[in-house]
Amino acid sequence: MSTRRPIAQLPDLLISQIAAGEVIERPASVLKELVENAVDAGSQIIEVRLEAGGIRRIAVIDDGGGIEASELSLALTRHATSKISSLTELESVFSMGFRGEALASIASVAQLTLTSRTREATHAWSYESGMAEPIAAAGALGTTVDVKYLFDQVPARRKFLRAEATEFGHCIDAIERIALAFPEVGFRVFHNDRAVRQWLPASALQRISDVLGDEFNEHGIEVNAQGGLISLLGVVTRPTASRARADRQFLYVNGRHVKDRTVSHAIRSAYADVLHGDRQPAFVLFLQIDPAAVDVNVHPAKHEVRFRDSGAVYRFVSHTVTQALSGTAGTGGYIAPATHQTAGAAFNPASAANYSGNAQPSGSNTSAPYSWQSVAQQPLHLRENNAPSYLGAQAPALTPAQWQPLYQPLNEEPATWPLGRALAQVHGIYILSQTSKGLALIDMHAAHERVVYEQLKHALEEHTLPQQTLLVPVVFRVTEKELALAQEHHEQLLGLGFEMAAAGPQSMTLRAVPAMLARGDLEALARGVLRDLDQVGASRLLTEQRNTLLATMACHGAVRANRQLTIEEMNGLLRQMEQTERADQCNHGRPTWVHWNVSDLDKLFLRGQ
Ligand SMILES: Nc1ncnc2c1ncn2[C@@H]1O[C@H](COP(=O)(O)OP(=O)(O)OP(=O)(O)O)[C@@H](O)[C@H]1O
Ligand SMILES: [Mg+2]
Structure with a gap:
């Protein structure tokens, strides 16, 4: 006692x-x-x-x-x-x-x-x-x-x-x-x-590309919106440059890097219509706000802030980013993020000129807090650069030779196909098909991801995951952290079909990958897997952790939005879905397709009423 x-x-x-x-x-x-x-x-x-x-x-x-x-x-x-x-x-x-x-x-x-x-x-x-x-x-x-x-x-x-x-x-x-x-x-x-x-x-834009690489140059859309007491400046990337992880999202409030749910959700909402749910946008955004409207003293390490009117911040950010992404807004010069001001200096919300010379005059609307005045939207071409983009706007090839092609000959009676016969691709995202009873709309990426995931899982469980040694190994730049991860998890990577080794202090050679993924964007695939390993952080992979990795791999192996599919490829995908367990839900639990019977359609048109 x-x-x-x-x-x-x-x-x-x-x-x-x-x-x-x-x-x-x-x-x-x-x-x-x-x-x-x-x-x-x-x-x-x-x-x-x-x-x-x-x-x-x-x-x-x-x-x-x-x-x-x-x-x-x-x-x-x-x-x-x-x-x-x-x-x-x-x-x-x-x-x-x-x-x-x-x-x-x-x-x-x-x-x-x-x-x-x-x-x-x-x-x-x-x-x-x-x-x-x-x-x-x-x-x-x-x-x-x-x-x-x-x-x-x-x-x-x-x-x-x-x-x-x-x-x-x-x-x-x-x-x-x-x-x-x-x-x-x-x-x-x-x-x-x-x-x-x-x-x-450097200028703010130049610094972004110096620090983060050319991705933001090539796929960036400039954001520059002034409100009375608030402004949002920086770069968001086009949906085509989205990533599997939220690892390139830099948000600053008055020059301080923070994690903030309000702003994150606002950005997310702006991407909702143009980005597949589990893809992550990349962005560097500087929110400037009257310091009296934000409390910075809520976290000992200052990683968080609290907005006095988070609803207004949400609306401003969501609207601004939506405008930038939609490309409907006016043009304006890029405005650098806040230059540092000394303690006690008065914040002048009207003077965007604090940030750079080419700001819009904004004195006229200081009376309208949280209104917006200009949203710049233009591609960024900061530097001459002919290097190939590893995040390529070009979609990775769909299927490796060793893998079951999407294309399969149509030699069966369409009436027996639950998912019907493909008619067209809609907005590069959906497949429209006619079934024996009505119409189906299929989310192409989510459905294919599901199929690839099951194939990977099955192959791994049966110890039949074919590995493909790359004729030309892929060498790519990595951070010291990624390199350390690859070395730390060498065994687990081998188990998943990856062979990679250090090629230098900041580069890595990828020598072999799972054959079914060999035609995709291999660099993005390798990075995605390393990031997962970092997060699950295990020395031995348990089933659940392994499945997380397989999901990432499947996402990279699956057909991307905007990839044009032929009717045969679409039909091939539908047939594979029919053979895949739980193919009606994607790996994240969302539906992969929806169906309307003719009677549902009739109701829409008030037929027979
Ligand atoms: N590199 C520096 N150059 C000039 N003065 C400095 C430097 N580093 C610290 N100081 C002085 O020492 C003081 C204490 O620094 P410290 O980081 O402990 O506290 P702080 O920066 O005032 O607040 P916080 O704990 O939030 O960082 C500062 O207020 C500043 O006056
Ligand atoms: Mg300090």
Whole structure:
């Protein structure tokens, strides 16, 4: 039996360690905090040095305003900040930081050295927690924060860290997210003294393609809408460039990367009519809103915000993105995302010119909050580029030679076919067919996906999944994280018919794939499978996890919307569906076809009434 212990005030270090639990989860979280501080300090170039995935060392070197020697120890103290001083300022905060906790938290779970030199100082000063006074040091104008041995003193946390390569991947994700929002700042990233990323100061659009690749150039539609107190700027991609995963969705509210259901749903709703339900759009969107209309202080790591009028935000975003996708809107120049403003600066909703010179004059409609004024919609051609697109607008080929072709000769009596005889393809999405009793409409992709899924599952269970060695192996660029995943899950991948190996620090060779998928977009397929493995994260695949992977594979192997099918191919698909178990539901439980009897049709036309 435990005896009651007296209530006692916790020691400062422990308070900080507990607070660190909320914000510092892994090296990438440290990196995010340090880089945000560097951005807040008005830096033009930010250098990041990582060692061992950031576990051994994370150093962020900036050329910003610096910290006075007399304030260095204060910077490491909890609840000490230069960014706000009152609740009113919190409600209109423009800086990334405001809690005054990040450095103290980091210092409580790692060894942190702060070296800084302001414009007025003749040399830099350096400070570590525990020191009585800062000591004179060498250093240029700006600040260097050097963090070593993360979680060495906190074994409970340390053991949650993953392989160095994986942690490094998270660090890259974190720096990319910030770099997208601050295109005017240059970034250099080194890992184990090797330069791994470099982004020069650029326009917002250029930064997006520098960071995320050409996908956004080739398939991007510019979004640029101004409302009275709100604006939405950025790029959404055409439905043809959709993905299996929601991994290229970057949403920023007042320059801060956040996850937000309201805005996500609004974007989703705009794509609803043009995108198959389980495909994910890619986008980079910057929502600017009067800071008084949004609460940024709802999540310790600031990953979430709360809108005062989320209904209005929803309508504005949904309408804007719908307009952009429909191509009916007027034209306008691209407006860069918010350039960073200093703490306390007044937000001027009317001045889109804050963002770039070619903004529409919007002073006239400041009285109409949440109304929209212009939506730009134009293809993006930022750079000359003839490289083939791996996300190709072109649909992947439908069926590999080794696989059952969709085309099958029509040598049976149509009356015996439950799904009838195909008549036409409708909007590149549906197959219209006449059945013995009426009309059927079939969702082509969902139905084929279902068929391929069952075929894959069956083949795997019977150990008859044919693998095809590629005559010309596919070499493609991957992130360090994807590479690490492929190595970590080598066995499971082999089991699924994939043979892939590192071709370099950031490239991978795909040598063999399941034969039935060999004609699709192999790179997208391989990435999709790696992403799934990351998410299920298992060393041995259980049936359910395996089926998740098969579903992804089937999705890549299935015929895409807008692929023109011949009548024979359509009929072939209908016959395969008839032979497939539960073919009337897609892998996500939605129907794959609907049917109307002639009597249903008659009712529509009030015949015989
Ligand atoms: N790179 C830097 N350049 C200049 N000043 C800095 C830098 N990093 C930190 N500071 C100063 O140290 C203070 C404390 O930083 P810290 O990150 O702990 O808190 P914060 O940024 O104010 O708030 P938050 O906890 O939300 O990040 C900052 O308010 C800022 O004055
Ligand atoms: Mg901070």
